[in-house]
Amino acid sequence: MMNDLLLISESKLIELLNEFFKNYEKSHEQSNQPVQPDTEKTLISTSKLIEILGVSRTTIYKWRRDGKIPYFKIGKMVYFDLNDIMSHINKINLGDFNSVQSFIDKGAKK
Structure with a gap:
């Protein structure tokens, strides 16, 4: 019902x-x-992404809002595919970034 x-x-x-x-x-x-x-999806929550990347919840919200990281919503819940996040970071890193830490330090800009 x-x-x-x-x-x-x-x-x-x-x-x-x-x-x-x-x-x-x-x-x-x-x-x-x-x-x-890559057919295997590794779904993670915002909290887990914060733990993995070592950034604040506010940073994750800003990146989502600004379209800097891929995500999807089911109802009110937000999830990230870890493989998509890492691919996205690697794509950005092709420029002048050498690591995930550089991505984080630069605020996911570019």
Whole structure:
């Protein structure tokens, strides 16, 4: 029903989303459509991204707002694909950045 409320832990939601992406990609493989080379999604929360990059929550919000890092929302929850984040950082780093730390120090500019 439309008024039913489903409570689910963040870890269970991530598990379900990972399963969904795997099944989705399998269906594309079966239909002979090209699949991205890196088909494994590693979904992480804002808190985990903060921990990995060592930046503040405000910095992550600013980067999201300014379109400097890729993310997606499910309802009110925001998730990041770790592979997408690292690819994005590496793409930016092709210029004059040499590490993730440089990316962070420069405020994800460029």
